[in-house]
Amino acid sequence: MPWLLKRSRPLSKQGKLDPFDRANENPPKQPWRPWGDSTPAEILDNKLIIRDSGSFWSLGPRGGWGSEYYPLTANWGIEWSMNMNPVGVLTPRVFSLFLGKNWINGGDPTAVKYQVLFRWEHYTTTNNDDETEHHYAVSLWLDDKDSAIDQPRKVSYDMGNSANLMAPHTWRIKCVNDNTFILWMDGIVRWVYTIPAGLEGGGFLRGPGLRAQAMRATFCEAEIEDWFVYDYVAPPPVWSSDVFYDNFNRANGAPANGWTTVGSDVVINSNSLGLAGGLLSDGNRGAWRSGAPLSTGNMRLSVTLGGAHGLSSSQDSSVVGRINSAGTLGICLNIFSNKIYIAKFTGSLSSPTFTDLGMDELTLNNGDVLNYVITGDEAWVEYAGEILLYVDGINAHSPESNRGYGVRFKRAAFVNSVAFNDFRVQVKV
Template identity: 30%
Template sequence: MSFLVRRNLPKAWAGFRDTFDRPPQNPLQPPWRHLGGGESSINNIEELVITQQIVNDDGRGPSYTYMPFTDCWGFETEVWYPVEGVDNQIFMMGFTNTWANVSSAFTNVFGVWLYHDLGGADLIQTGEVPQMWAAIERRQSWPSPVGAFQGQTLTVRLWCEADEWVRIWLNGIFVGAAMISPAYKLGPGRRCMRFMNRSYCNVWVRWVHHYDRPPSTPRPTSPAAWASSFYDDFNRPDSNTVGNGWTKLDDTRSGIWANSWSTNTTDDGQRAILRDTGITSTRMRIEGTVGGAVGVNSAQDSGLILYSNNGATQGLSANIFSDKIYISRFSGSVANFTDISALTSGVTVNNGDLIAFTVWDGTAWIEINGTRVLYADNVHFAVPSTNTYAGLRTKRASFNTSHSWDDVRILTAV
């Protein structure tokens, strides 16, 4: 049911796969354990059966001993969930401390669940659960890409990156992604899976697979993945002309000011500077230091631009406020944004912070001082990788000016 592949110590990969191909069990036997009230069993047709528990006040459900060793891992399962009716019902895959540590308590759980709402809609949701009777935090929701759950075999796949970013597929169709907050971040001893059924129906689980996997992106601690191809510290006399090979898109409304690139008028509007990176791969990175002439502002945002065309009518932008960040697509102009991923709480950007915006084979992320804080996936479906321009953006509106950029560096993958 499980495997361990050990190569060069201390590196190791582990995996656990169970198809329940054994005689019936009631109660469950190790490596499984049922936690809390209710019951789970293995039936005579090799399925894990989790009984209906519409009143579930303790997160009751089955869990197992094994968990992945590394911070990049996957979880997959096939279930039969014949949910129906006009009440909110949930079948959750929760990730938390091992059951040997938490016993039957259901606290501090990051969960992905199949959700049938009181209006009859079937959804996939994620969230952070402090404990069973607390409000779910950072809840996200997507419609089921396969329609109603009732009457269908459902295969759920989760990929976790760096113990903090989870992507979700249902029956092979990408659903969405969720960032795990620092308080709920997973890690050694906190990658344990447990099922929780709060429904009027049983759930039949036909197999599970929980495993280490190669990372989709370079490790946050792998600067060797990148080489600097251009750097500008803007340390030159104040001028409406930026120079140094930049193309400025806003005439005289921005320029060099106090050794930074900044808005320098009180006119409203977007400002941008671009340059052709010559990078034609699906891997590009830009870094900028916040501040200079104008400090951070919670009312207006500045941006780091990647994969723009030469007229800045199409591209990607990491939009930075003092207290929120977004990965966005712009189209038509750098004033017209569609947000792809957002973090609107629990983030602080200060003057002097180094912000990095990276795209690696369609996965994008933002770092603050080397710590990844927001991801987005499949960004090249929104903006093609054939756009080779990168640069910076600032903004003024409603008597507020967004922050300056004190320097900027463009990097290419090695």
């Protein structure tokens, strides 16, 4: 097949790119093919145009189009550009991207019991005053075909209005370990979601034969350009055994054990690292292993939350990686009881200026363990076996050559930020 290509990007290997730069085809020829009930499509003016399927419900045609190529490994991605054109006056207007069986295996994605699909849609609901409300979103849906589809498990990104939903955008989906999906729109991460391994007995997890993409347009037409599907060369990182671990189980006082404090009152307190007791001044302060940089800037920093001071919704503590040799630059995971941030810091651990890179809301408890990963151009947070927060473009903020690590604490309004019961460091192997 002439367009089986190797991707120039260093994190991907062979995949299939179709720029649709050939003579018009009506209907499209292999590797494209319809699935399910007949739905018109054509390649026209360097675009794949999927026409309106005619019905959202099973009473009418339920079909679409897909490519024969699908990823072969558990770590893969899809990239394309798309705009949607409305057809008629009815809603919901929906573009569906099913991740499941391929047509070359007799696959009809709507026949798979555990359906994983992305939906771009304009739909309406009725509020308590019987007023119609309009919604414009892109969502990840997990539907058990044998259950009612009006109660899906899903995560959504609000597109705001019809013009934004239907306008041209570039989209990227990255799948890690066949269960974590990261969505980009126009080069910006919009959300990350990990399918729980035990959900419906693991039926929603993708795998061999369940990574193909099949598309359908409902009350709209989808115009698609530069469709690209690929596998990643590099699987998720493999981490070393601990290169540093501190459980802080020693007498109250200065941290010692290679920690350099920045600012006052960062101490061992009740077998945890955090702020001293008593009436402290407001502000930031921190500690880092200034004399022990790692052999690489690709690191996994893990902490157990709590100790002398518990979690707070008003003051945050930080796990900090990729600190430069001067201690004036790094990438922080900032931790509240109800949200986490990944941010660039400049200045110092006692007087930081933050540039937020990504945020996720959640409920954390004392005793929880967070794993903060910085590897290559990416950073993310692992919690209870799931990836909760993901950002890319890290190298532009702090390159791999910055290999220090540490912590930051804060006090304000008579509240101390959370202490850490332990601190673990691993590096990519």
